[in-house]
Amino acid sequence: MGKRPSTEDALKAIRAIRDAPENFDLKRDLAPFLLHKSNHVAAAAADTVGRLEAVALAQHLADAFPEWMKNPSERDLRCEALTALAKTLAAMDHPASKVYMAGIRHVQKEASFGPSVDSAAALRGICAQGLVRMSHPDALLECVTLLADPETAARAGAARALSETGQQAGVLLLRYKALIGDKDEEVTAECFAGLLRLAPAESLEFVASFLNSHAEEIAERAALALGESRLAAAFPLLQKAWEETAQATLRRTLLLAMAMLRQDEAVEFLLTRLAEDGEKSALDALAALSIYGRDDSVRNRIQEILAKRKSGALQRAFEKDFGT
Numbered sequence: 001m002g003k004r005p006s007t008e009d010a011l012k013a014i015r016a017i018r019d020a021p022e023n024f025d026l027k028r029d030l031a032p033f034l035l036h037k038s039n040h041v042a043a044a045a046a047d048t049v050g051r052l053e054a055v056a057l058a059q060h061l062a063d064a065f066p067e068w069m070k071n072p073s074e075r076d077l078r079c080e081a082l083t084a085l086a087k088t089l090a091a092m093d094h095p096a097s098k099v100y101m102a103g104i105r106h107v108q109k110e111a112s113f114g115p116s117v118d119s120a121a122a123l124r125g126i127c128a129q130g131l132v133r134m135s136h137p138d139a140l141l142e143c144v145t146l147l148a149d150p151e152t153a154a155r156a157g158a159a160r161a162l163s164e165t166g167q168q169a170g171v172l173l174l175r176y177k178a179l180i181g182d183k184d185e186e187v188t189a190e191c192f193a194g195l196l197r198l199a200p201a202e203s204l205e206f207v208a209s210f211l212n213s214h215a216e217e218i219a220e221r222a223a224l225a226l227g228e229s230r231l232a233a234a235f236p237l238l239q240k241a242w243e244e245t246a247q248a249t250l251r252r253t254l255l256l257a258m259a260m261l262r263q264d265e266a267v268e269f270l271l272t273r274l275a276e277d278g279e280k281s282a283l284d285a286l287a288a289l290s291i292y293g294r295d296d297s298v299r300n301r302i303q304e305i306l307a308k309r310k311s312g313a314l315q316r317a318f319e320k321d322f323g324t
Contacts, residue, residue, distance in 0.1 A: 125157010
């Protein structure tokens with residue numbers, strides 16, 4: 001490539017390739033940036049390969065990874081290049097086992113204002129996904145180890161990877177992790193979401209059982225996971241929990257989860273709450289319905305209800321969340 005362009009020029013060139021890839025030869029014009037001296041440039045190049053779905057460059061990504069593993073604490077601050085390379089390879093389902101095995105064991109401690117920070121935590125989680133997606137024979141073993149990683153991002157990544165195994169063993173591991181809990185609710189939330197993706201029918205009641213958790217944060221995470229699942233059978237479970245709890249924050253989250261289901265039955269329930277309940281509950285229902293702000297049919301129904309209720313608080317909330 002001759003003299004390498006400056007970081008600024010390289011990033012500009014990568015943006016040009018991303019915006020008009022038809023004007024470039026990607027192997028000639030984009031691949032060399034994966035080995036640029038700047039980790040920002042390499043990360044941008046790897047991300048662009050992924051955005052363009054340039055599978056022909058997968059081996060270039062895999063070849064660049066071990067180069068960035070040479071003295072990474074100095075050359076690749078915040079693990080930017082390594083993470084981007086592995087993320088794109090995993091998204092392509094490329095069988096780069098050497099990359100994933102190296103990445104899942106990589107720990108990179110970097111100085112911060114307080115204790116040192118492990119910037120490779122997300123990389124380890126991404127590499128777990130890569131191993132699962134290529135059906136590596138040791139994928140489950142690696143995921144089990146990663147579930148006990150000291151870093152939240154790595155444990156959460158392991159849970160996401162397990163949700164893609166398509167195996168009953170993955171279901172059992174996610175259930176076990178959800179039951180024993182985690183010091184960070186983000187990991188438990190990933191277990192809930194993973195179970196509902198991996199085994200939706202058998203996991204609905206299990207995840208819904210956490211709606212009664214004494215830890216309100218866990219109950220809210222379970223509600224949101226059920227909402228994100230878009231499963232029709234989740235609605236009665238959310239409705240029952242809403243009717244039985246007196247916790248104000250959880251009730252609001254349960255209404256939001258119902259709205260996230262994007263189901264007519266759930267929308268009708270929320271509109272009924274808006275029309276018939278006291279102002280506080282009606283405000284919660286209106287906030288949940290705000291995700292339908294661009295749905296004219298729902299918006300018109302809300303306006304009809306507000307016209308009848310004549311509540312200044314509800315009208316102001318509508319104008320704030322829906323726009324006038």
